[in-house]
Amino acid sequence: MKGYVDLWVRVSDELDKIADIAWIMGYKYVGIEDHGYKWKVKVVNRVRFIKRITIEARTEKEIRERVRGIKVEYPIVAVKPLSIQVARFAARDGRIDLVVLDRDTIQYIDKTQAGMMKQYRKPLEVCINCFLKASSREKGMMFRRLRLFQHYSVPIIYSSGASSWNELIHPHGVTTLVSTLLGIPRSSVIYGLASLPLEILVRNGIG
Amino acid sequence: MDYGILIYIALALSIASILAIAVLYSSIRRLREQVKLIVSRKVEEALSRTKRIRKRYIVFTIISEHEFNRKEIEKAVRRKLAVLYGLINLAKADPQLVFYDPKLKRGIIRTSHIMKDYVIAALTTTREINGKKLLIIPVKTTGTIKRAKKIMYTIKTKT
Numbered sequence: 001m002k003g004y005v006d007l008w009v010r011v012s013d014e015l016d017k018i019a020d021i022a023w024i025m026g027y028k029y030v031g032i033e034d035h036g037y038k039w040k041v042k043v044v045n046r047v048r049f050i051k052r053i054t055i056e057a058r059t060e061k062e063i064r065e066r067v068r069g070i071k072v073e074y075p076i077v078a079v080k081p082l083s084i085q086v087a088r089f090a091a092r093d094g095r096i097d098l099v100v101l102d103r104d105t106i107q108y109i110d111k112t113q114a115g116m117m118k119q120y121r122k123p124l125e126v127c128i129n130c131f132l133k134a135s136s137r138e139k140g141m142m143f144r145r146l147r148l149f150q151h152y153s154v155p156i157i158y159s160s161g162a163s164s165w166n167e168l169i170h171p172h173g174v175t176t177l178v179s180t181l182l183g184i185p186r187s188s189v190i191y192g193l194a195s196l197p198l199e200i201l202v203r204n205g206i207g
Numbered sequence: 208m209d210y211g212i213l214i215y216i217a218l219a220l221s222i223a224s225i226l227a228i229a230v231l232y233s234s235i236r237r238l239r240e241q242v243k244l245i246v247s248r249k250v251e252e253a254l255s256r257t258k259r260i261r262k263r264y265i266v267f268t269i270i271s272e273h274e275f276n277r278k279e280i281e282k283a284v285r286r287k288l289a290v291l292y293g294l295i296n297l298a299k300a301d302p303q304l305v306f307y308d309p310k311l312k313r314g315i316i317r318t319s320h321i322m323k324d325y326v327i328a329a330l331t332t333t334r335e336i337n338g339k340k341l342l343i344i345p346v347k348t349t350g351t352i353k354r355a356k357k358i359m360y361t362i363k364t365k366t
Contacts, residue, residue: 021270025344132332166270166340173331173345176324181291 003028004171005197007052007076007098008127008159017165019045025170029201031076031159040075041206050206052076054100060085067095075204078125081108091116097200098123098157102130106141114152123196124149127161128169128177146182156184157200158192261320264305264355265348266362267330269312271341277307280314283336284343288329302326305352308359313346315355323348 004027011018012035022030023046031052042049053074057063063079063086070077078098081087087108090096099117101109101124109124117124131142149156158178162168169177171193178189269275281304289297300322307314318326330343346362349355 021342024270164340166334166342168342170331170344173328177291177328177332180324180328 004193005029005031005201006160006162006168007031007157007197007200008054008078008125008161009033009168010161010163011165014165015042015044015049018168019047019049021165021168022047025168027171029197029206031197034074040073048206050075050201052078054078054080056080056082056104057086058082060089062086063089067093071095071204075206076200080105084108084110084113087113088116091122092120096122097204098125100125100127101142101145102127102161103134103138106138106145109145111148114149114154117149117154118152121155123155123157123192123200125157125159127159128174129161129163129167143182146184150184150188155196156188156192157197158189159197261350263318263320263323263348263350264352265316265318265323265326265330266346266355266359267314267316268344268346269314269341270344271312271339273339273341274309275336275339275341276309277304277314279336280304280307281316283333284316284326284329287333288325291329291332292325296322296325300325302329306356306359311359313359315352315359317352 004025006022006027006029009018009030010033012033015032018030027047029048029050032049034051034053037051040051051074053070053076055063055066055077057066057079067077076098077096078100079086079090079096080100080102081090082104087099087105090099091113099105099109099113099122116122126142126146131139134142146156158174160167160169160174171190174193175186175189178184179186269280281302284302284304285297288300288302292300300318303317305315305317316326316330327345327348330345333341333343335341347355347358349358
């Protein structure tokens with residue numbers, strides 16, 4: 001195994017600290033939200049930081065415009081769909097790597113979406129911190145979605161979505177948390193933490 | 208020769224054999240029921256017999272600029288466990304901070320073998336104590352405190 005991958009960290013500064021902690025935890029690749037960086041990939045203290053963008057869109061026209069030529073600058077492109085049309089577009093478009101499941105997008109991620117994402121082998125990204133911060137009702141909705149996607153054998157990626165250094169989660173912690181709270185098998189959680197995100201990176205010329 | 212006697216004897220023998228078969232059948236049925244009862248009792252006993260709960264020691268390390276004491280850490284982990292899994296699971300897990308070295312910022316938490324995953328999840332999601340930021344990293348889980356202490360003092364964090 002080449003190490004774990006955290007595809008979504010939202011921290012803007014303290015890259016050195018994040019790199020140190022990520023290395024201690026066993027992460028070798030960290031996808032970092034763009035804060036005006038001029039690099040695509042940067043190695044800090046043996047950890048590779050990969051620039052990523054998360055697009056929030058409401059209409060299909062908006063997402064089409066924003067996605068045009070995006071792969072030149074960003075190796076990882078994720079979409080937070082704020083409407084059903086955007087969710088369906090994200091599921092079938094080849095330039096989009098991930099569809100994010102969080103508090104804002106729960107209602108647009110449904111059974112049909114699961115079917116489409118299965119058909120196009122599009123991974124669903126679950127932000128662990130978003131799940132922990134959500135209300136009990138939202139947690140329940142996310143739980144049901146995750147079970148549905150697991151049933152449909154849609155690939156699921158687990159990322160921290162950390163907005164500060166103390167929000168990073170140890171891979172062992174993610175595995176135990178997801179398997180005990182959501183009842184998802186350990187092996188598939190590990191797959192979503194290591195092999196699957198690495199596949200995306202390799203597909204995009206990194207890794 | 209009088210065949211009448213022979214017929215009577217044959218009749219008597221057949222009736223006796225029918226009776227014998229009936230008795231045998233009922234006794235076999237009774238035996239079968241008794242065997243079933245014994246087996247089911249054993250199964251019930253086996254089911255009711257609870258497995259011995261073994262202890263597990265989780266070695267962890269803290270990343271923070273601040274200092275924390277034993278009570279604060281144990282309280283924070285317990286609170287997080289209760290939030291995530293509820294009071295029943297907290298009672299089942301009963302995590303106890305048995306050892307903490309403030310200089311190394313490493314410690315040992317004792318729990319049961321069935322609840323160790325729950326405690327690890329609670330450890331990794333504990334983010335702050337009294338408003339001070341921290342990160343807890345589970346290093347290793349062992350079955351004895353002796354080995355846990357050995358790991359605590361010998362293991363090197365990746366630098």
